[in-house]
Amino acid sequence: MTKPRVLISDSMSSQAVAVFEDRGVDVVQSSKLSEAELFEMIGEFDGLAIRSSTKVTAELLEHAKNLKVVGRAGIGVDNVDVPACTRRGIVVMNTPLGNAITTAEHTMAMMLALARHIPQANSSTHEGKWEKSRFMGIELTGKLLGLIGAGNIGSIVASKAIGYGLHVQAYDPYLTEERAARLGVRKVDLDTLLASSDIVSLHVPKTPETANIISASAINKMKQGSMLINCARGGLVDELALLAALKSGHLNGAALDVYEVEPARENPLFELDNVICTPHLGASTIEAQEKVAIQIAEQISDFLLNGAINNAINAPSISAEEAQVLRPYLQLAQCLGLFVGQLTEDPIKTLTVTYGGDANELNVSPLTVQVVQSILEYHSSYVNSVNAREVARDRNIDVIEAHNEGRDEYPCRITVGVETESKSRSISGTLIQNRPRVIEVKGIPLESKLGEHMLYITNDDKPGVIGAIGSTTAERGINIANMHLGRDGRNGNAMVLIEVDEPLENEDLDHLRSLPNINNVRYLHFPALQ
Helix, strand or coil: CCCCEEEECCCCCHHHHHHHHHHCCEEEECCCCCHHHHHHHHHHCCEEEECCCCCECHHHHHHCCCCCEEEECCCCCCCECHHHHHHCCCEEECCCCCCHHHHHHHHHHHHHHHHHCHHHHHHHHHCCCCCCCCCCCCCCCCCEEEEECCCHHHHHHHHHHHHCCCEEEEECCCCCHHHHHHHCCEECCHHHHHHHCCEEEECCCCCCCCCCCECHHHHHHCCCCEEEEECCCCCCECHHHHHHHHHHCCEEEEEECCCCCCCCCCCHHHHCCCEEECCCCCCCCHHHHHHHHHHHHHHHHHHHHHCCECCECCCCCECHHHHHHHHHHHHHHHHHHHHHHHHCCCCEEEEEEEEEEHHHHCCCHHHHHHHHHHHHCCCCCCCCCCCHHHHHHHCCCEEEEEEECCCCCCCEEEEEEEEECCCEEEEEEEEECCEEEEEEECCEEEEEECCCEEEEEEEECCCCHHHHHHHHHHHCCCCEEEEEEEECCCCCEEEEEEEECCCCCHHHHHHHHCCCCEEEEEEEECHHHC
């Protein structure tokens, strides 16, 4: 088996190289590549590990014919064209926890520096001045801190701030009352937070919903004399509105580690004495850089070697342990999707995947994606587990995930149903000794093993049909490995699933279609069962 290859194109701890090598991944580290050099060599690699310097653009991806995963050693993926990666089926990962403590500590350092004017007092003292009265500060104890965002970093800031004696409130649409109580914070709406907080600190990603969340209107709602801290992302704050509020005295101070334009070599906020600025240092500690480098190397290796997906921006997460447990279920989902996909020629309107039995206890999102991918393989030129749902959306396919909690004769059941303009079709399967088994097709009970090469035949339930099929296959040198029958009632509709040793030619299929009482004959291929 050929080793996967990974390129590290930004400066990164040598620990990342060690992880890749220990895991059996070929790795090349080259942090000073020009854009042209990167374009020229990226086609050789299965994985790309980056920090913030490398720009993963749609143009770069045109040259990345073998690329399967992009790993960002850090949180923000502003330098990655995630939609373009998704369209090409490339997993994008980050390391959201690796620098959480470091960024939270930087936030607290900024808070203390704001409260006590430490940078300004340091500069003054270095100049030989002794301006005690000029740098009168405030105590943090008893003040009200407002957190916009209470995720990984925000919750750590809350814990540290409470330790300093601050009262903490938080605005976060995803924060439950129960979690707020565990964190020791009060959950409030945004307007309440802005109007009552002595210090407001941002801890959200930049999205269309959060861009300029601290707008001119929001700043006007902030408490007179309050302070603002942003160690999250540039673009969350309207910098011109902040400049005006600081000049007017409406806000007492601000501490910024991130900016709308970076590197921020020029900014009118730099001219104000009541603004503390650092050059995006939130994650810049030795410990954090080693942690995120090791973490992204482990995640990329796990994906390339085992199929595990951790901290992905554009794909369901599957741990290495889950990947092992899900493997037979994924094979079943693949087979069911392939079965339906090969029989469905009309555009699909609705695709429903229903889980029953012990399948309900699983992380079923990857299974649904596998079904979608397998069906669309027969209707789209390029689809995989990363872009399957997007391809389905582009084709206006409504994907529904459902659960059946009722009793079943089988320990697990997955049912795939599709609706087109003209018809509906469903197939159910289970696992027996961890091997896929069909148990129902179009409502007809039919327990059948699956092999790589299968014949699917529907027929009228009349005497002599099975004999005619056997005779015809024998005449044409088609060896039958297994045959399974099902019908919906006496003299009604019936079907046959036959496992054969080799693929069938169109001429073979035409002979079978010409037999009396035969309605449909299809050859089905299941490469998953090779």
